[in-house]
Amino acid sequence: MQKKLIFLLVSTSIFISAFAQEIEKKKANIEALKAxxxxxxxxxxxxxxxxxWPLHNLYMAELKKARKERMSNELAFEEQALNIxxxxxxxxxKVLNNEERVNNMFKCERSFNMMLHKELTNRRMNHAGSKRRxxxxxxxx
Numbered sequence: 001m002q003k004k005l006i007f008l009l010v011s012t013s014i015f016i017s018a019f020a021q022e023i024e025k026k027k028a029n030i031e032a033l034k035a036x037x038x039x040x041x042x043x044x045x046x047x048x049x050x051x052x053w054p055l056h057n058l059y060m061a062e063l064k065k066a067r068k069e070r071m072s073n074e075l076a077f078e079e080q081a082l083n084i085x086x087x088x089x090x091x092x093x094k095v096l097n098n099e100e101r102v103n104n105m106f107k108c109e110r111s112f113n114m115m116l117h118k119e120l121t122n123r124r125m126n127h128a129g130s131k132r133r134x135x136x137x138x139x140x141x
Contacts, residue, residue: 034112041108042101051095059088 070077
């Protein structure tokens with residue numbers, strides 16, 4: 001009995017570990033796609049990209065921290081997010097050299113997030129649709 005329990009615990013922990021690694025791979029892939037998308041949309045030079053991405057990573061880390069801290073209060077989060085955007089607006093302007101490119105960066109982020117949301121929704125719908133078809137009874141009797 002004890003061996004079965006240990007086997008079950010080890011198997012479960014291996015499964016959870018593999019699942020967590022898969023999620024991390026997907027997150028890394030999404031971040032890479034986002035970086036490529038924004039780099040292309042902003043037409044970043046290699047020198048600009050070298051300055052831009054560390055700054056962008058700090059910006060995103062602050063936004064994530066604000067989201068965690070204000071998870072239950074959407075209005076407070078939006079207010080803090082706006083303050084973070086204002087703060088980084090000045091920093092991004094130093095790297096991107098003008099306000100128009102900074103505004104474009106914020107638009108690109110929103111656009112990428114909308115495309116990502118749309119893609120995930122489509123994949124869920126297609127996955128649910130394929131499940132439904134598999135669950136439907138066969139016409140053969």
